[in-house]
Amino acid sequence: MGHYDYSKVMRALYKQAPDRIRMRAKGYFSEDRIKSLNITGEGVLKARVQGTAPEPYYVEIDMKERTRKCSCPAHHNYRDIPCKHQVLVVLPFIGTDAGRR
Numbered sequence: 001m002g003h004y005d006y007s008k009v010m011r012a013l014y015k016q017a018p019d020r021i022r023m024r025a026k027g028y029f030s031e032d033r034i035k036s037l038n039i040t041g042e043g044v045l046k047a048r049v050q051g052t053a054p055e056p057y058y059v060e061i062d063m064k065e066r067t068r069k070c071s072c073p074a075h076h077n078y079r080d081i082p083c084k085h086q087v088l089v090v091l092p093f094i095g096t097d098a099g100r101r
């Protein structure tokens with residue numbers, strides 16, 4: 001994970017998401033839908049998530065630049081809020097009860 005505090009960025013992303021998106025992300029978490037997940041030395045989280053389409057969605061969160069992408073169709077509509085795939089991929093690091101504190 002390096003010396004940079006990624007958990008802070010991840011918690012900020014989680015807090016940006018509305019409850020309904022958090023709930024759906026937690027559902028995905030329990031369904032084991034993360035197909036791959038890694039963080040580069042530059043602090044970019046890259047993941048593949050099995051969504052509703054046959055091909056997994058590609059999620060990228062740059063934790064230093066604070067930019068994020070997802071190949072799902074919803075991401076383009078949301079713009080300022082994270083999609084459920086983006087919330088999902090931070091859950092292994094911050095835990096599913098992160099919003100309750």
Ligand SMILES: [Zn+2]
Pocket residue numbers: 057070071072073074075083084085086
């Ligand atoms: Zn997405």
